Amino acid sequence: MTAFTLDDLARIVAERASAPAAESYTAKLLADGPAKAAKKLGEEAVEAVIAAISGDRANLTAEAADVLYHLLVVLQGARIPLSDVMAELERRTGRSGLAEKAARKL
Numbered sequence: 001m002t003a004f005t006l007d008d009l010a011r012i013v014a015e016r017a018s019a020p021a022a023e024s025y026t027a028k029l030l031a032d033g034p035a036k037a038a039k040k041l042g043e044e045a046v047e048a049v050i051a052a053i054s055g056d057r058a059n060l061t062a063e064a065a066d067v068l069y070h071l072l073v074v075l076q077g078a079r080i081p082l083s084d085v086m087a088e089l090e091r092r093t094g095r096s097g098l099a100e101k102a103a104r105k106l
């Protein structure tokens, strides 16, 4: 169990986006443009698919981490906050966050 969240990683990615490209892999990916960052995301997704099919749990765990990191880099490049993605996921549950929080207080 870890307290580290996707929000924490998104914050790190946003911070590193403005670092010198020579000092940050994140900044280098973003400096190379959206097509390069998207290509990396696609490669990592394919590697995750291969790990899932092969039943290699350790490799799938590592590849899933790569996919999440590279997805956050692509979102950063497109200036889409992670909270917008979470709001879309919440919308699909058919539940409102505010209603949920109010219900928990009852």
Ligand SMILES: N=c1c2ncn([C@@H]3O[C@H](COP(=O)(O)OP(=O)(O)OP(=O)(O)O)[C@@H](O)[C@H]3O)c2ncn1[C@@H]1O[C@H](COP(=O)(O)O)[C@@H](O)[C@H]1O
Pocket (backbone or CB within 6 Å): 009, 012, 013, 016, 023, 024, 025, 026, 027, 040, 066, 069
């Ligand atoms: N999660 C990652 C992460 N995953 C992979 N990588 C880097 O990705 C690089 C390339 O790894 P690959 O296995 O994809 O190798 P490759 O396909 O030959 O590389 P490419 O040249 O094709 O990109 C390595 O330098 C890794 O260190 C990452 N670099 C950074 N992060 C996170 O981003 C944070 C900020 O890092 P910097 O931006 O470097 O400060 C870090 O603290 C981490 O949390």
